[in-house]
Ligand SMILES: O=P(O)(O)OC[C@H]1O[C@H](OP(=O)(O)OP(=O)(O)O)[C@H](O)[C@@H]1O
């Protein structure tokens with residue numbers, strides 16, 4: 001019996017189905033960019049930081065960079081869920097380098113699942129003195145859970161299954177897929 005992390009990556013494609021095509025994802029990213037652009041114009045901020053939550057947020061952040069017609073600086077952080085015995089702790093391995101004081105910070109991530117990660121990153125940005133904090137996720141999982149926050153902008157709602165592609169991984173693989181798939 002092969003452990004899941006040792007499966008060849010092609011196996012995950014064979015054991016999954018497309019839930020959003022590349023075309024549907026691209027259309028969603030266009031909508032996210034337009035909504036963010038509008039929100040930031042309303043805030044009339046000239047100090048914008050696009051903050052990518054690594055690694056999953058990389059795909060959406062890269063796509064947004066090409067679409068946001070605003071002066072923005074880019075930074076990133078890494079804060080991962082650690083499913084230890086004491087519950088669901090967040091372990092930070094990289095904090096942003098830019099000074100977030102008085103900035104309009106746009107946090108970009110791939111998925112809002114239980115919402116623990118995004119809530120922690122929002123809390124961090126406020127504590128660091130951000131003036132406005134906006135959140136954008138490519139996907140939100142429709143899992144019926146009471147979440148600690150809602151994202152300001154959501155691209156697509158995905159079913160309550162394990163999804164991957166467009167930044168999201170399955171055992172480290174397939175973040176680069178331009179479509180979103182769900183394990184069967
Ligand atoms: O809403 P939550 O239940 O908190 O889960 C969402 C988070 O989980 C994933 O990150 P992960 O820690 O797996 O790291 P990754 O970005 O490197 O995949 C994903 O990228 C989100 O950041």
Ligand code: HPA
Pocket residue numbers: 111113161162163164168169170
């Ligand atoms: O369904 C998921 N897929 C990939 N990464 C995730 N992180 C939380 N939920 C998921």
